[in-house]
Amino acid sequence: xxxxxxxxxxxxxxxxxxILFTRIAARCSQIGLKWDGDDYFAVLAVVFFxxxxxxxxxxxxxxxxxxxxxxxxxxxxxxxxxxIVVGSKCLLAGWISYTTLIWCLKACMLFFYKRLTLNxxxxxxxxxxxxxxxAGYVAxxxxxxxxCHPIHSLWQVYPYPGDDCALNISKYLALVVTNVVTDxxxxxxxxxxxxxxxxxxxxxxRFGLWICTGRFLMVAAxxxxxxxxxxxxxxxxxxxxxxxxxxxxxxxxNFPILIPILMTFLSKARYAIxxxxxxxxxxxxxxxxxxxxxxxxxxxxxxxxxxITGIDNESEELIVKKGDWHAESENSVGR
Numbered sequence: 343x344x345x346x347x348x349x350x351x352x353x354x355x356x357x358x359x360x361i362l363f364t365r366i367a368a369r370c371s372q373i374g375l376k377w378d379g380d381d382y383f384a385v386l387a388v389v390f391f392x393x394x395x396x397x398x399x400x401x402x403x404x405x406x407x408x409x410x411x412x413x414x415x416x417x418x419x420x421x422x423x424x425x426i427v428v429g430s431k432c433l434l435a436g437w438i439s440y441t442t443l444i445w446c447l448k449a450c451m452l453f454f455y456k457r458l459t460l461n462x463x464x465x466x467x468x469x470x471x472x473x474x475x476x477a478g479y480v481a482x483x484x485x486x487x488x489x490c491h492p493i494h495s496l497w498q499v500y501p502y503p504g505d506d507c508a509l510n511i512s513k514y515l516a517l518v519v520t521n522v523v524t525d526x527x528x529x530x531x532x533x534x535x536x537x538x539x540x541x542x543x544x545x546x547x548r549f550g551l552w553i554c555t556g557r558f559l560m561v562a563a564x565x566x567x568x569x570x571x572x573x574x575x576x577x578x579x580x581x582x583x584x585x586x587x588x589x590x591x592x593x594x595x596n597f598p599i600l601i602p603i604l605m606t607f608l609s610k611a612r613y614a615i616x617x618x619x620x621x622x623x624x625x626x627x628x629x630x631x632x633x634x635x636x637x638x639x640x641x642x643x644x645x646x647x648x649x650i651t652g653i654d655n656e657s658e659e660l661i662v663k664k665g666d667w668h669a670e671s672e673n674s675v676g677r
Contacts, residue, residue, distance in 0.1 A: 347582050348402070354589040355395050362388050365596045368603050380453035383446045384596075390443035391588060397436030398581045404429030407499055407508045415500035423499050430497035437486055437513055440584045444521060445479045447591045451528050454598060464531060471527045478520035485516035510580075518567040525560045563587060 369381050404425045455468045489512035490496050495503035566583035
C-alpha cells in the first residue's frame with residue numbers, strides 16, 4: 343500500500359510526463375525533427391524527472407544518514423548499514439537529478455525567449471541570463487560534491503560525519519541562492535515587452551498569467567528551503583517538496599506550448615461542428631470559412647479574424663517594441 347507521499351509523487355510524475363510527452367509530440371508534428379534548443383532540454387527533463395523520482399523511491403526504501411547519530415549507528419546491523427550507504431548515495435544522485443532538472447527547465451524558458459525576442463535588444467539579456475544560469479549550475483553542483491570532504495563522508499554511517507555532511511545544510515543554501523536569483527532574472531526578461539508589445543489584450547493577459555507562474559516557482563523554492571531547514575533531520579520534507587517544485591516547473595515551462603495546442607484543438611472542433619451544420623448569412627448562403635473562424639461580437643459585427651496556423655504559432659512570433667527597430671509590417675505581432 344503506497345504512502346500518501348508516494349501516491350502524491352507518482353500522480354505528479356504521471357501528469358508531468360503527460361505534459362512533457364504532449365509537448366514533444368506536438369513539436370514533432372509541427373516541425374518534425376528540426377528541433378530548437380528547448381525541445382532537446384524537454385527530452386532531458388523527461389530523463390531527469392524520471393531519475394529524480396526513482397532516487398526518491400530508493401531513498402524511501404533504503405534510508406540515508408540524515409538524522410543519524412553515533413548512538414543510533416551502533417544499534418544497526420551490518421546489513422542495515424549497507425542499505426543506508428546505498429540510500430545515502432541515492433540521496434546525492436537525487437540532489438543532482440533534481441537540480442539538473444530545474445536547470446533544464448530554465449534552459450527551456452531561455453530558448454523560448456530567444457525565439458520570442460528575435461532581433462530585439464532583449465536578446466542580449468537572454469544571453470547574459472543564460473551565462474549566469476550556467477555559472478549558477480556549475481557552482482551549485484560544485485558545492486554538492488565538495489562541501490563535505492572527503493566525499494565518502496556523505497554516506498558514512500559511523501562515526502557521525504558532522505551536521506553539514508548528514509543534514510545537507512550547504513546544499514540548501516547554495517541551491518536557494520542560485521535558484522531564486524536565476525528565476526528572478528528569467529522572470530524579468532519578458533516584463534518590458536509585455537507593456538509595449540502589439541498583441542491583443544486577451545493574449546497579454548495570457549502572457550501575464552504565464553509570468554505569474556514564475557513567481558509561484560520562486561515562492562515554492564523559498565518555501566521548500568524554509569520548511570526543510572526548520573526540520574532538517576526529516577528527509578521526507580525535502581523529498582516531497584522537491585517533487586512538488588519540479589512538477590510546478592514542468593507545468594509553468596510548457597504553458598506557452600500547450601495553450602496554443604488547446605486553442606488549435608478547440609478551433610478545429612468548432613470548425614468540424616460548423617461544417618456539419620453550416621452557418622448562413624442573411625441571404626441564406628454559407629459564410630466563408632474565414633468568417634466562421636472569426637471572433638464575432640454580440641451584435642453580429644465581425645471584429646477580428648484569427649488565423650489558425652499551427653500548434654506553436656505564438657512562440658514563433660516576432661514581438662516588436664516600438665522604437666527598437668524598423669520592421670516590415672508583416673513582421674509585427676499585432677495582426
